[in-house]
Amino acid sequence: MSVFGHLKELRKRLLLALLGISVGAVGGWLLFDPIMDYITGPLLDMEDASTVINFPTIGGGLDLKMRVALWAGVLISSPWWIYQLGAFIMPGLKRREKIYTVAFGAVGVVLFAAGAASGVMMIPRAVEILQSFVPSEAFSFLQADTYVDFYLRLVLLFGVSFLLPEILVVLNFLGVLSSKAMLKGWRWAVLIAFTFAAIANPLPSPWPMIMQAMVLICLYLLAVLISWIRERYKLYGRRLRPAKKQAGAMETARTPAWQSNSPNQSLIMGVIILAGGTAKRLGGASKPDVLVGGQRLLDRAITEVAAAAPGAQIVVVAPDNVTVPPGVIRVLEDPPLGGPLAGVSAGFAALRALPGYSPESFMAVLTCDAPLAPRLYPALQAAAAAPAADGGQLVGGAIPVLDTGEDQKAQYLHGVYRAAALEQLLAGDVRDTSVRSVFGQLRLATVPDPDHLGMDIDTWDDAANFEQRLENR
Numbered sequence: 019m020s021v022f023g024h025l026k027e028l029r030k031r032l033l034l035a036l037l038g039i040s041v042g043a044v045g046g047w048l049l050f051d052p053i054m055d056y057i058t059g060p061l062l063d064m065e066d067a068s069t070v071i072n073f074p075t076i077g078g079g080l081d082l083k084m085r086v087a088l089w090a091g092v093l094i095s096s097p098w099w100i101y102q103l104g105a106f107i108m109p110g111l112k113r114r115e116k117i118y119t120v121a122f123g124a125v126g127v128v129l130f131a132a133g134a135a136s137g138v139m140m141i142p143r144a145v146e147i148l149q150s151f152v153p154s155e156a157f158s159f160l161q162a163d164t165y166v167d168f169y170l171r172l173v174l175l176f177g178v179s180f181l182l183p184e185i186l187v188v189l190n191f192l193g194v195l196s197s198k199a200m201l202k203g204w205r206w207a208v209l210i211a212f213t214f215a216a217i218a219n220p221l222p223s224p225w226p227m228i229m230q231a232m233v234l235i236c237l238y239l240l241a242v243l244i245s246w247i248r249e250r251y252k253l254y255g256r257r258l259r260p261a262k263k264q265a266g267a268m269e270t271a272r273t274p275a276w277q278s279n280s281p282n283q284s285l286i287m288g289v290i291i292l293a294g295g296t297a298k299r300l301g302g303a304s305k306p307d308v309l310v311g312g313q314r315l316l317d318r319a320i321t322e323v324a325a326a327a328p329g330a331q332i333v334v335v336a337p338d339n340v341t342v343p344p345g346v347i348r349v350l351e352d353p354p355l356g357g358p359l360a361g362v363s364a365g366f367a368a369l370r371a372l373p374g375y376s377p378e379s380f381m382a383v384l385t386c387d388a389p390l391a392p393r394l395y396p397a398l399q400a401a402a403a404a405p406a407a408d409g410g411q412l413v414g415g416a417i418p419v420l421d422t423g424e425d426q427k428a429q430y431l432h433g434v435y436r437a438a439a440l441e442q443l444l445a446g447d448v449r450d451t452s453v454r455s456v457f458g459q460l461r462l463a464t465v466p467d468p469d470h471l472g473m474d475i476d477t478w479d480d481a482a483n484f485e486q487r488l489e490n491r
Contacts, residue, residue: 038098046090060142133180183241190245197246290365293336326392377438414460
C-alpha cells in the first residue's frame with residue numbers, strides 16, 4: 019500500500035473511532051444521573067453530612083453533563099475504537115507480533131481494570147476521611163466539576179499504575195531492558211512505588227499507601243520473573259538452565275579446535291566481540307540485548323562466529339549487566355567506556371593468556387551490532403595469509419570494505435589480524451584513541467563486502483531493516 023493509501027486508511031479508522039465515541043457519549047448522556055449518583059454517593063451517604071455540591075456558573079450543570087458523557091462515551095466505546103486501532107496496525111505485523119499485540123492488549127485491559135477497581139474501592143473511604151476534617155458546624159461547598167475531576171483522575175491514576183509492570187515486560191521483549199538490569203534497580207523500584215503511592219493516595223493513614231506500594235512492588239517482581247523466564251527460554255529452551263556437561267565432554271572442551279593439526283580447521287584462534295558502549299542512537303538501550311529476528315544481537319553474533327571459526331575462543335567485552343552464554347569469556351576495560359580500542363586491548367589480553375597462544379595465529383574482531391560480519395572471515399583469513407602483489411607478506415591482516423554508495427568504508431572492527439600485529443598496536447595506552455589512526459598503521463589486505471554483511475545496527479530503523487533482511491533470505 020502506498021503512503022497515501024495508508025493515510026486514507028488512517029483517516030477512515032479515526033473517523034470510525036470518533037463515530038463510536040460519539041455514539042458512546044450519547045449513552046453516557048442518558049446514563050448521567052446514575053453515574054453522578056454513584057460518584058457523589060460517598061459524599062451524600064455520610065452521617066451528619068454538611069457537604070453541598072455546588073455549580074458556580076449557570077452553565078455549570080450542562081458543562082459537567084457533557085464532560086461526564088464524553089468520559090463515559092470513551093469507556094463504553096473502548097472495544098470499538100481499540101478494534102479500529104488494531105485494524106490499522108495489524109496488517110503490517112507478522113503472525114508472532116500479532117499474537118504478542120493481542121496478548122499484551124488483553125493483559126493490559128485486565129491490569130488497568132484491576133487498578134481502576136482498586137481506586138473505586140478506595141475513593142469512598144478517602145472522601146469520608148478527608149471530609150471528616152471539616153468542622154462540625156461548618157459546611158463544605160464543593161464545586162461539582164472539581165470533585166468529578168478528582169474522582170476520575172484518581173481512578174485513572176490507579177489504573178495506569180497497574181500498567182507499569184507490563185511496560186517493563188514490553189521493554190524486555192523489545193530488547194531494551196534485561197531482567198538482570200531490572201532486578202539490579204530494585205531499590206529505585208521500591209522508592210518509586212512508595213513515592214507514587216504517597217502522591218496518589220489521598221488517605222492520611224499510612225496503611226493504604228503501604229498496601230498499594232506493596233502491590234506495585236509485587237507486580238514489578240512478577241515482571242522481572244516473566245522477563246527472566248523468557249530470556250532463559252530463549253537461551254536454553256524448556257530447561258531454563260544450561261545443561262550439565264558430562265566429564266568426557268568437559269575434557270574435550272579443554273582442547274580448542276584451533277590447536278589441532280587438522281588442515282580443515284580455521285586458523286582463527288580467538289574472536290573479540292565488542293558489546294559495550296552507550297548506544298546513544300538507540301536511546302541508551304543495551305545494544306547486545308536488542309532483539310532482532312527473535313534473537314539477541316550478541317547471541318546471533320556468537321552463533322555466526324561459531325559457524326565461521328569453529329573452535330575459536332570467544333571473548334566478549336561487555337559490562338556485568340549483559341548476559342554471556344556459558345563457555346564465553348567476559349572482560350571489560352578498566353576503567354569502562356574507554357572506547358573500542360580499549361575494549362579490543364582488554365579482549366586481546368584475555369586471549370594472550372590462553373594456553374597455546376602464538377603470535378602467528380589469527381585473531382578476529384567483531385562488534386555485536388554487525389552479527390553477520392563473521393561470514394566474511396574465511397575470505398579475510400585467506401586474504402591475510404596470501405602474499406602481497408610485490409611478493410611481501412601482508413603481516414597485518416585483512417579487513418572488509420563496505421561500499422556505501424558515497425565512499426569506501428574500511429571496517430577495521432570486523433577484520434582478521436595476526437596476533438603479532440595486534441601485540442605491536444596495542445602495546446601502549448589506546449584509551450579514547452581513533453580506531454583508524456591505530457589500525458591504519460598496518461599493511462592490510464581488503465575484501466569487498468557487496469552484500470553489506472558488515473552493516474552496523476545503530477538505530478531502531480537499522481534493526482527493523484535488518485529483521486526484514488533476515489526474513490527475505
